[in-house]
Amino acid sequence: MIKLLANDGIDPVGKQLLEEAGFFVDTNHIPQDELPEKLQNYDAITVRSATKVRKALIDACPNLKLIGRGGVGVDNIDVEYALERGVAVHNTPAASSASVGELVFAHLFTGVRFLQDANRKMPVEGASKFNDLKKAYAKGIELRGKTIGILGFGRIGRETAKIAYGLGMEVLAFDVYPSVTELEITLGGGVTVTIPVKYAEKDEVIAQSDFISLHVPFSEEPVIGAREFALMKKGAGLVNCSRGGTVDEDALLEALNTGGLAFAGLDVFDNEPTPRTDLLVHPKISLTPHIGASTNEAQERIGVELATLIINHFKT
Numbered sequence: 189m190i191k192l193l194a195n196d197g198i199d200p201v202g203k204q205l206l207e208e209a210g211f212f213v214d215t216n217h218i219p220q221d222e223l224p225e226k227l228q229n230y231d232a233i234t235v236r237s238a239t240k241v242r243k244a245l246i247d248a249c250p251n252l253k254l255i256g257r258g259g260v261g262v263d264n265i266d267v268e269y270a271l272e273r274g275v276a277v278h279n280t281p282a283a284s285s286a287s288v289g290e291l292v293f294a295h296l297f298t299g300v301r302f303l304q305d306a307n308r309k310m311p312v313e314g315a316s317k318f319n320d321l322k323k324a325y326a327k328g329i330e331l332r333g334k335t336i337g338i339l340g341f342g343r344i345g346r347e348t349a350k351i352a353y354g355l356g357m358e359v360l361a362f363d364v365y366p367s368v369t370e371l372e373i374t375l376g377g378g379v380t381v382t383i384p385v386k387y388a389e390k391d392e393v394i395a396q397s398d399f400i401s402l403h404v405p406f407s408e409e410p411v412i413g414a415r416e417f418a419l420m421k422k423g424a425g426l427v428n429c430s431r432g433g434t435v436d437e438d439a440l441l442e443a444l445n446t447g448g449l450a451f452a453g454l455d456v457f458d459n460e461p462t463p464r465t466d467l468l469v470h471p472k473i474s475l476t477p478h479i480g481a482s483t484n485e486a487q488e489r490i491g492v493e494l495a496t497l498i499i500n501h502f503k504t
């Protein structure tokens with residue numbers, strides 16, 4: 189029987205598919221420091237972003253044949269080394285795109301109507317200073333008619349664009365390798381529309397957008413730093429649901445504190461899982477703890493996709 193350790197959990201539907209295909213699926217979490225000894229008893233491991241599968245762990249587990257990543261980013265896995273050692277690596281890139289796109293808009297709506305600050309202050313001051321708070325949050329703005337600049341027009345960037353078009357927004361896209369010229373969007377009522385994609389150079393997208401949303405992979409150098417903040421429209425908003433490291437956090441705080449940037453929505457941070465406190469307490473930052481893919485629908489899609497990939501791998 190093939191033994192699989194789902195160390196960061198797996199959706200019940202995916203687990204059931206694997207068990208029906210004859211796999212033993214262990215969903216108990218083994219701490220990182222115990223994995224070199226305990227993973228030796230398994231043929232495969234699935235992880236999300238928490239468990240790291242580095243060279244030393246791969247070396248310690250000669251029986252390991254497959255590493256599955258539920259989600260997109262494989263920066264927690266030494267992929268090249270695994271492949272060199274004959275260990276297959278699979279991820280589920282498309283399963284969570286729609287959920288991440290929706291989280292972008294949760295942050296955008298939050299930022300333009302001050303929800304992040306209102307939700308912190310109302311429990312404390314809501315009864316005694318209701319009218320002061322009402323005044324403080326009076327100058328909200330609508331998303332409709334505004335321009336969203338999307339940096340990184342891959343799977344999630346495109347899902348974000350589709351929602352933006354649905355809200356009556358304009359979309360400006362930048363990608364180092366632009367791959368699509370139009371987007372097909374299915375609206376409610378089964379109506380499908382096709383909209384041409386408007387691309388521009390990175391600086392132009394940054395300078396012309398009311399909101400900027402980042403959907404690039406992890407990079408050593410930030411994609412948004414002091415230079416880019418200086419290019420933005422006064423009163424712009426920034427959302428980062430991609431990866432920590434893509435935005436220079438010092439420059440972000442500077443832009444918020446000097447008033448150039450109206451708000452930021454952050455799902456990802458440089459120092460996960462312990463982001464810096466000055467970001468966490470900032471009244472202009474809407475926060476989520478890396479939950480872009482954490483919806484029931486995305487997790488089920490991830491579980492089913494991963495299970496199917498694993499079953500097919502061991503069948504052939």
Ligand code: NAD
Binds near residue numbers: 341430478479482
């Ligand atoms: P993707 O590979 O489909 O798209 C990424 C796009 O970015 C590609 O088209 C690529 O050409 C482009 N790109 C790369 N470097 C660029 C740069 N410097 N400037 C502009 N474009 C650049 O990936 P995806 O599935 O859309 O994922 C995007 C990001 O979202 C990844 O970092 C991924 O790890 C992250 N993600 C976050 C969550 C979450 O929970 N917040 C969940 C899933 C994925």
